[in-house]
Amino acid sequence: MHQFFVDDSQIGKEYVTITGSDVNHIRNVLRMKCGEKIRISSTGGQNLYCAVAEVGEDFVQADILQEEAVLTELSSKIYLFQALPKGDRMEMVIEKAVELGVYEIIPVAMKYCVVKLDEKKAANKIRRWQAIAESAAKQSKRSMIPQIHPVMSYRDALQYAKTCEINLVPYENERGMKATKEALDAIEPGKSVSVIIGPEGGFSEEEIAAARASMEVISLGKRILRTDTAGICVMSLVMSAIEMKEMQE
Known part of the structure; x- marks a missing residue:
């Protein structure tokens, strides 16, 4: 499962919008299809499992699934x-x-x-x-x-x-x-x-x-x-x- 990072403003109630260089990576390098699961973390600390819903020219929309992704950070900095x-x-x-x-x-x-x-x-x-x-x-x-x-x-x-x-x-x-x-x-x-x-x-x-x-x-x-x-x-x-x-x- 691939990991991506977004700003909090890119997370809606039901879906996440991915922009920038990750779009090209998803579309042309990984060649991901609708339905494939990804993990998304935000600048505000949200960690979500999502499923690719739409791959556009300059954006990727991913539906937020019910489960929340496991936090992978150490408790110490x-x-x-x-x-x-x-x-x-x-x-x-x-x-x-x-x-x-x-x-x-x-x-x-x-x-x-x-x-x-x-x-x-x-x-x-x-x-x-x-x-x-x-x-x-x-x-x-x-x-x-x-x-x-x-x-x-x-x-x-x-x-x-x-x-x-x-x-x-x-x-x-x-x-x-x-x-x-x-x-x-x-x-x-x-x-x-x-x-x-x-x-x-x-x-x-x-x-x-x-x-x-x-x-x-x-x-x-x-x-x-x-x-x-x-x-x-x-x-x-x-x-x-x-x-x-x-x-x-």
Whole structure:
């Protein structure tokens, strides 16, 4: 069953009207027929099962069925602060983090980041990254599309991360998994979590010292992980911790 996102204004009492690029995708790529079921989520949090009723040139009308679609979001909001990686690795981080339930992704410029983006390049990247997030949200049947923020400085990222209830900073030179286990055990459903991932060159001494002042610095094991692997690894651990506790409630 395919997933689509609409604005609340596109939802009526009996049907939903889909417009924009999704129309071409439904008509010419998926070649959907009347009667096929789809899942629709709105900006206001509605999640509906619908059936395609009419496929027009610039719109698709879908009848709302009786049952309401299951909410697929985590009870906790996870904010992933990802240092800018080189190449197209950020695209993979976004795709996988969205699949794993991230709420927001914040690209961060750090001292040892290999990639340096000027204002124009950054704006183009954000547009592409947001499109990847939307595609991943559709594929994984998310009920919302995670936001990709403009690139932040490390200082601003720390301040934003502190608004969360739990703050995790995986560090390549940290040893021992005790703190990691304790940090994951402390995550209760509903608590907001920030995760700050360092760049290929690692955190600078000043950056990790600033993080230690107010955040939980943890280890991800004895091996050194690439920056893109580390982000996906922590997302998996946090998601699992939340989902397991939700199951116990």
